Amino acid sequence: MNVPGKILLVDDEEEFVNALSERMGTRGFAVDVAVSGKQALALADTHDYAAVLLDLAMPEMDGLETLEKLFKLNPDLQVIFLTGHATAEKAFQAVKMGAMDFLEKPARLDQILDKIQEAQVRRVLLVEKRSAEKIKKIINDKGW
Amino acid sequence: MSGNNKPHVQESELAFFSAITTSATHEMNNVLAITEQTAGLLEDLCIEDVSEINLSREKLKGIVDRITRQLARGSQIMQRLNSFAHGADNPTQTAELNALLENLVMLMQRFAAMKKIRLDMVPASQLVPVCGRIFTLESEIFNAINAAIEESPSGATINITVRNEKIQIVSELRERGLDITLLQVSREAP
Structure with a gap:
């Protein structure tokens, strides 16, 4: 499988992120794991992730606060919430803040991978759009 | 009723x-x-x-x-x-306080963990039967523990002690050496 870009899994349930990352690894995904919002921000500050799979209810810094701070680091990040604490209100709030989608635990691996691949495609399209905009700006600035 | x-x-x-x-x-x-x-x-x-x-x-x-x-x-x-x-089976019923509190404290560990707070419970040395509206009692204890969680800083331990004469919930702010009693439920001595 040709999978562009690294994925960040964020969940305070360490056994969950470890098992999921191992399974994704055998399917060709490059994965980093974080067990807190703080750890996720430190990783996102130094890596360019194609997609982030983010838990909602975490100690100290919850998923929504983490999302807000992740977007400050990189507004183009594609974030999918994966949570056992799903309510329509939280889902609506997350999507309103810019999250790509919302999955409920326990999700099957194929459901998770479908969303991640969708996120990767969106990310590639976003990068292409940004490049096209840059080129257009250069052409305009130079008067070509 | x-x-x-x-x-x-x-x-x-x-x-x-x-x-x-x-x-x-x-x-x-x-x-x-x-x-x-x-x-x-x-x-x-x-x-x-x-x-x-x-x-x-x-x-x-x-x-x-x-x-x-x-x-x-x-x-x-x-x-x-x-x-x-x-606990809500009957309007009034009998329960054993140590078991009731232990159950409630375990169910509340996640609330505390969200603030990196630990709930510790010390049971009474003997069984403490209580009779009445158990669900209301649990609700009041929940509110008291929640208040302790809200008031305590990250890393604190909240001690919940059962004594035969009262329930006492103490938020122990170790670094400040303070004990705050948030709820006391009196019951008649056996």
């Missing part, structure tokens, strides 16, 4: 019931999610060509142990949730 003999449920009691069930089912979803992915790991290994992967007995045992741990965790959550739900 209202005129039609049905117990009157207050809004705060409904909020308490909602908070406990939401938290417990959230935890169950985590258990199921870990089990799903860990069992999936085993499934992945079954379809791999064994000669091509480094599959040791220790690795297999590690995966099975993880599943067993989650089953035990899930089973405990369900037992605690079931005991909690029985």
Whole structure:
């Protein structure tokens, strides 16, 4: 499988992120794991992730606060919430803040991978759009 | 009790019931999610060509142990949730205070953990039977512990002590050496 870009899994349930990352690894995904919002921000500050799979209810810094701070680091990040604490209100709030989608635990691996691949495609399209905009700006600035 | 003999449920009691069930089912979803992915790991290994992967007995045992741990965790959550739900079986009933508090404290650990706070419970040395509206008592204890969680800094330990004459919930702010008693429920001496 040709999978562009690294994925960040964020969940305070360490056994969950470890098992999921191992399974994704055998399917060709490059994965980093974080067990807190703080750890996720430190990783996102130094890596360019194609997609982030983010838990909602975490100690100290919850998923929504983490999302807000992740977007400050990189507004183009594609974030999918994966949570056992799903309510329509939280889902609506997350999507309103810019999250790509919302999955409920326990999700099957194929459901998770479908969303991640969708996120990767969106990310590639976003990068292409940004490049096209840059080129257009250069052409305009130079008067070509 | 209202005129039609049905117990009157207050809004705060409904909020308490909602908070406990939401938290417990959230935890169950985590258990199921870990089990799903860990069992999936085993499934992945079954379809791999064994000669091509480094599959040791220790690795297999590690995966099975993880599943067993989650089953035990899930089973405990369900037992605690079931005991909690029985607290509303009858308008008035008898309960044992040590067991009631232990169950409630375990169900509330997740609330505390969200603030990196620990709940410790010290039971009374003997059984403490209480009779009355058990669900209301649980609701009041929940509110008191929640207030202690709200007031305590990250890293604090909240001690909940059962004595035969009263329930005492103490938020121990260790670094400041303070004890704050948030709830005392008096009962008649036996």
